[in-house]
Amino acid sequence: MPGAGKRQKRAxxxxxxxxxxxxxxxxxxxxxxxxxxxxxxxxxxLDRLSLAYEPTLANFVQAWTRSHxxxxxxxxxxxxxxxxxxxxxxxxxxxxxxxxxxxxxRRLLFAIILASLMIPIQVVLVPFYRTVIALDLVNTRIGxxxxxxxxxxxxxxxxxxxxxxxxxRELIEAARIDGARFSQVWWHVMLPLGRPALITLxxxxxxYCWNDVLISLLVLxxxxxxxxxxxxxxxxxxxxxxxxxxxxxxxxAPIVILYVFFQRQIVSGIAVGAVKG
Amino acid sequence: xxxxxxxxxxxxxxxxxxxxDVSLSIEEGEFTVFVGPSGCGKSTLxxxxxxxxxxxxxxxFIDGRDMTDEEPADRGLAMVFQSYALYxxxxxxxxxxxxxxxxxxxxxxxxxxxxRSAKILRLEELLDRKPAQLSGGQxxxxxxxxxxxxxxxxxxxxxxxxxxxxxxxxxxxxEIAKLHKMLGNTMIYVxxxxxxxxxxxxxxxxxxxxxxxxxxxxxxxxxxxxxxxVAGFIGSPRMNFLKATAKxxxxxxxxxxxxxxxxxxDVGAGTEVxxxxxxxxxxxxHGIDLAMTADVIEQLGSTSYLYGxxxxxxxxxxxxxxxxxxxxxxxxxxxxxxxxxxxxxxxxRIR
Numbered sequence: 042m043p044g045a046g047k048r049q050k051r052a053x054x055x056x057x058x059x060x061x062x063x064x065x066x067x068x069x070x071x072x073x074x075x076x077x078x079x080x081x082x083x084x085x086x087l088d089r090l091s092l093a094y095e096p097t098l099a100n101f102v103q104a105w106t107r108s109h110x111x112x113x114x115x116x117x118x119x120x121x122x123x124x125x126x127x128x129x130x131x132x133x134x135x136x137x138x139x140x141x142x143x144x145x146x147r148r149l150l151f152a153i154i155l156a157s158l159m160i161p162i163q164v165v166l167v168p169f170y171r172t173v174i175a176l177d178l179v180n181t182r183i184g185x186x187x188x189x190x191x192x193x194x195x196x197x198x199x200x201x202x203x204x205x206x207x208x209x210r211e212l213i214e215a216a217r218i219d220g221a222r223f224s225q226v227w228w229h230v231m232l233p234l235g236r237p238a239l240i241t242l243x244x245x246x247x248x249y250c251w252n253d254v255l256i257s258l259l260v261l262x263x264x265x266x267x268x269x270x271x272x273x274x275x276x277x278x279x280x281x282x283x284x285x286x287x288x289x290x291x292x293x294a295p296i297v298i299l300y301v302f303f304q305r306q307i308v309s310g311i312a313v314g315a316v317k318g
Numbered sequence: 319x320x321x322x323x324x325x326x327x328x329x330x331x332x333x334x335x336x337x338x339d340v341s342l343s344i345e346e347g348e349f350t351v352f353v354g355p356s357g358c359g360k361s362t363l364x365x366x367x368x369x370x371x372x373x374x375x376x377x378x379f380i381d382g383r384d385m386t387d388e389e390p391a392d393r394g395l396a397m398v399f400q401s402y403a404l405y406x407x408x409x410x411x412x413x414x415x416x417x418x419x420x421x422x423x424x425x426x427x428x429x430x431x432x433x434r435s436a437k438i439l440r441l442e443e444l445l446d447r448k449p450a451q452l453s454g455g456q457x458x459x460x461x462x463x464x465x466x467x468x469x470x471x472x473x474x475x476x477x478x479x480x481x482x483x484x485x486x487x488x489x490x491x492x493e494i495a496k497l498h499k500m501l502g503n504t505m506i507y508v509x510x511x512x513x514x515x516x517x518x519x520x521x522x523x524x525x526x527x528x529x530x531x532x533x534x535x536x537x538x539x540x541x542x543x544x545x546x547x548v549a550g551f552i553g554s555p556r557m558n559f560l561k562a563t564a565k566x567x568x569x570x571x572x573x574x575x576x577x578x579x580x581x582x583x584d585v586g587a588g589t590e591v592x593x594x595x596x597x598x599x600x601x602x603x604h605g606i607d608l609a610m611t612a613d614v615i616e617q618l619g620s621t622s623y624l625y626g627x628x629x630x631x632x633x634x635x636x637x638x639x640x641x642x643x644x645x646x647x648x649x650x651x652x653x654x655x656x657x658x659x660x661x662x663x664x665x666x667r668i669r
Contacts (some may be wrong), residue, residue, distance in 0.1 A: 211403035214370050219417035219468070220391035229416070233407040 078286035085283050100287035104274070110288055113270035118295075120182050120257075120266060121250040124189035128197050128246050129239050131190065136201025137231045141213050142223070151202065158195045162255065170259055178260065185260045189250050197242050204238035205231065240306050244299075251296060267292050321346040321472060321504045322367065327376035329362055329528075336362050338528045340376070344506065344521075349498050352508045353515040354525035354551070360508045361476055363525070367506065368397050368474055381471060391420075396465035397474040400481060402457045404449040410460050411436075411445040417468045435466040438500070455486045462497070475507040479514065491517060512552055516540070524548050546592055546665035555597050555623065555635045557659070562593035570660075574629040577606055579655045582669055591668060594659040597623065600636035600651040608651045610634055615645045624649055 077085055078100050079093035104110050138144075139151050162169075169188070178184025212234070216226045232239075257266040265273070271288040274281070322344040329337040336359045344350050352360040365371040367378060369390035377386045385393050396417075404413050411432055418428045436442045439459045449457055458478060465473055475494070479487045495518055498505055509515055515522050516536045524531045524539065524547075532544045536552075543549035550556045562572035566587035569578050577593075585591060600608075612626040622640045626649070627633055636651050643649045660668040 209401055209403065211399045211401050212405065214368075214390075215397070215399060215403040215464075216405075216416070217370070218368060218390045218395065218397050219464075220420040221416075225420060229420075230405055234405075236407075 074286045074289050077283050078290050080283050082281055082283050100283045104284055104288045104291060108274060110267065110270055110291060113265050113267045116182065116261065116264050117251060117267040120185045121247055123186040124250045125243055125246045127186060127190045128193055129243055131194060132197035132201045132242065133232060133235055133239060134227060135198050136205050137227050139202040140205035154195050154198050158199060162192060173260055180261060180263050185257060188256050188260050192256060193246050193249055200242055201235060201238060204235060208234060321381060323379040325377045327366060328374045329366055329371060330374040336528050340530055342523065342530065344504060346504055347502050349505045349518055349520045350523060351515040351519035352523050352525060353512060356510060358525040359528040360525050364474055364476055364506060364508045368395055369393050394471040395474055396468050396470035398461045398465050398478045400477040402461040404457060404460055406449050409446050409448060410441060413460055414464045414467050431467050435463045438466065439463045454482050455490060458482065458490060471504065473503055473505040477508055494518065512554060524551060543659065544667050546661040549594050549659055553596055557594045557596045558634050560593040560632055562591050564589040564591060573608055573632065575608060577655055579658045579660060581660060585668060590663055592661040594661060595653050595657060597635045597637040599653050599657040601638050602652045602654045605652050605654040610636065610649050610651055612643055612645055612647060612649050615643060
């Protein structure tokens with residue numbers, strides 16, 4: 042900080058110590074996982090904290106092929122991409138309707154959607170499962186896509202409604218005078234203007250879907266998604282920690298790559314969503 | 319045939335009646351200005367014509383066709399909003415061509431029309447920019463350009479100059495007047511600024527609390543107001559209203575003096591009336607003298623305004639040649655009785 046006085050500098054130093062400890066506590070598990078993923082099981086048992094002296098990729102190969110993570114990976118990608126696209130489509134269109142159109146019981150509908158945000162998933166698991174069975178969606182990817190969409194939709198709709206409520210009404214009115222039908226207003230005006238909120242939602246929902254175990258375990262019983270597959274690597278009595286670590290690194294990699302690619306949009310998306318842009 | 323005709327239009331928001339039985343016809347090519355204080359329903363009336371608000375009762379005819387229930391896009395109108403309402407993610411050219419693209423016009427026609435409007439409004443250099451990269455005046459021109467491109471029968475302006483600074487506002491006002499001369503379209507313009515109304519309009523519609531108070535040419539409204547509201551609203555500073563008592567015939571006692579005014583009908587002796595004189599009519603060469611104590615004098619260079627009281631304690635504003643009076647001193651105002659406008663207790667004009 043330029044021009045900071047001596048006292049201020051000392052205060053900054055003191056404040057930086059707990060921050061450094063916090064940062065370390067976040068980074069260490071990542072280091073632990075990568076480090077152990079490179080060890081053999083024997084090396085891990087001998088010294089679980091040391092650095093990997095003889096690094097090996099055997100764990101990754103074993104996790105990817107023999108533990109079927111490659112199949113589970115495809116399932117996760119298909120389900121996550123499908124659910125996120127469906128979520129963005131539905132939440133953008135319903136956010137537009139709730140924020141900008143006038144129809145009877147609009148407020149009541151919004152209140153019901155908000156109320157459903159308050160219900161924990163565990164409470165509705167049994168009726169949810171019975172519904173999935175009745176619709177013959179068990180063990181189908183489309184079933185899981187629909188389930189994710191259903192569970193994460195209230196928050197997405199809430200966020201898009203709030204975002205669209207902040208846009209000036211005149212934009213829609215101008216488009217209507219320009220001859221755009223409602224579907225065209227949504228496609229040409231609301232969708233591009235909703236970009237910052239949609240990117241934020243896309244990231245959040247990707248994380249939720251990718252990391253979910255509970256819903257996936259219920260719906261996709263035979264095929265498994267990546268997170269369920271990794272959970273299955275833990276044995277009841279013994280666990281091959283290097284193998285589990287390798288699986289975790291593989292599972293986290295796509296999200297990290299996604300973040301690296303979209304870093305600027307994610308940060309600006311959060312900022313633009315917060316302050317009127 | 320009139321271009322736009324409103325027949326007994328009512329508009330209610332819940333239990334609040336915003337427009338009460340408004341009937342109005344606007345001729346082809348006319349520049350009509352809706353003017354009135356905030357909340358008088360002038361913007362609502364414009365939005366009803368545009369089709370952005372549904373009427374609660376009554377009918378709207380555009381070019382002889384009943385358009386009461388038609389979609390905004392089918393009414394052949396273009397609208398310029400106070401906030402400009404430019405699509406922020408589109409370039410200037412895309413903003414202007416949006417309506418034509420929605421109507422699926424051929425590409426060469428779109429390009430031609432955008433180029434023509436850009437030329438009229440001197441926007442050629444800016445076509446690739448985004449609205450955020452434009453100044454307020456430029457955004458306003460783009461908003462007008464977007465309206466021109468569609469070749470509408472009627473232009474609607476909703477307080478288009480309110481967001482501009484004073485200097486730019488005068489400049490854009492002249493541009494809009496020029497545009498009307500050049501295009502010759504029917505234009506309806508909403509404003510609360512009477513200067514804009516007086517300078518732009520062929521005809522002014524004065525509204526108050528959802529009712530039309532008077533419709534007429536700017537100078538007619540100024541010289542011959544139907545009621546005290548219009549008399550006070552048109553003209554700046556506003557008309558002075560003094561309490562007067564009729565003395566029988568055409569004689570009135572006002573501000574400690576007696577005046578005979580040239581009106582057609584006699585006022586019964588003892589009747590209380592409002593005696594209206596505009597500030598600019600207090601510098602007459604001959605007429606009746608009225609003494610005032612000037613508390614504050616505003617010197618505007620070419621003229622000065624005296625703010626003060628007369629002998630009865632009533633506040634008064636007078637416009638005088640500069641340098642003739644000093645604050646705190648007695649000033650003698652002189653007015654011609656022909657410039658007096660009388661209003662009864664309900665504010666209606668006594669002619």
